[in-house]
Amino acid sequence: METDQAPRPITPEECVVTRTLTFVGSRWTPLVIWHLLDGVKRYGELRQALPGISPKTLADRLQALEERGLVTRTVHPEKPPRVEYALTPRGFALGRILDDVARWGEEWEDAD
Amino acid sequence: METDQAPRPITPEECVVTRTLTFVGSRWTPLVIWHLLDGVKRYGELRQALPGISPKTLADRLQALEERGLVTRTVHPEKPPRVEYALTPRGFALGRILDDVARWGEEWEDAD
DNA sequence: CCGAATCCAACATGATACTG
DNA sequence: CAGTATCATGTTGGATTCGG
Numbered sequence A, B: 001m002e003t004d005q006a007p008r009p010i011t012p013e014e015c016v017v018t019r020t021l022t023f024v025g026s027r028w029t030p031l032v033i034w035h036l037l038d039g040v041k042r043y044g045e046l047r048q049a050l051p052g053i054s055p056k057t058l059a060d061r062l063q064a065l066e067e068r069g070l071v072t073r074t075v076h077p078e079k080p081p082r083v084e085y086a087l088t089p090r091g092f093a094l095g096r097i098l099d100d101v102a103r104w105g106e107e108w109e110d111a112d
Numbered sequence C: 001c002c003g004a005a006t007c008c009a010a011c012a013t014g015a016t017a018c019t020g
Numbered sequence D: 001c002a003g004t005a006t007c008a009t010g011t012t013g014g015a016t017t018c019g020g
Helices: A016-024 A029-036 A043-049 A055-067 A089-110 B016-024 B029-036 B043-049 B055-067 B089-110
Strands: A071-076 A082-087 B071-076 B082-087
Touching: A016 A029, A016 B016, A016 B029, A016 B089, A029 A043, A029 A055, A029 A082, A029 A089, A029 B016, A043 A055, A043 A082, A055 A071, A082 A089, A089 B016, A089 B089, B016 B029, B029 B043, B029 B055, B029 B082, B029 B089, B043 B055, B043 B082, B055 B071, B082 B089
Parallel strands: none
Antiparallel strands: A071 A082, B071 B082
């Protein structure tokens, strides 16, 4: 007998998809990842590439991405200082999913 | 000559991935879609299946999903009224992407 | 039973100025 | 250059109440 699931109640906090999407869906996060797919980037390069972002928001996003293991942060103790950000393998894996999202999103909006 | 792109500045509003993720990443949206993958559901069924959701939030999410063509809403003019929600084909397509997100998210969190 | 209306709280984001 | 500190704001979600 297959237990035909009336899927039991589940909260957003218990749902891995929700956790993932609320994290990745933060306003600037997909664009940060997208730029890093292109290769290692400095803080200032990202800032230029993200028109209108505030330094605080960029720092927040990069810290969050680093904490969650999607981005590495490397400090070169020079003068002037140089800090570089790069995607981890898991960050790249996410980038591939974002491609799927992009394709789906384009069809979706075209059909409006 | 391949024009090696230093990808030109782009805002979140211009990015289809951002638009899609901020929409789908709304707190209860993934769970609503997930429950509808199982088949047609009544408002009250969804409410039971989503512990803690407020009627306003559920109505908001369902309206947004309907407006964007991911869900259909059918009113059966009975007494008491019966209202049923179902995914459209595009809604189901999104569901498949959410599966990928789930798989990625599980690895991601396991690796913490 | 389904859901609209109102009001409010929480959080993410933003502007701006300043520092190691 | 690469941020932090501080303050202001806007959008999202929730509690509650009421109507068809």
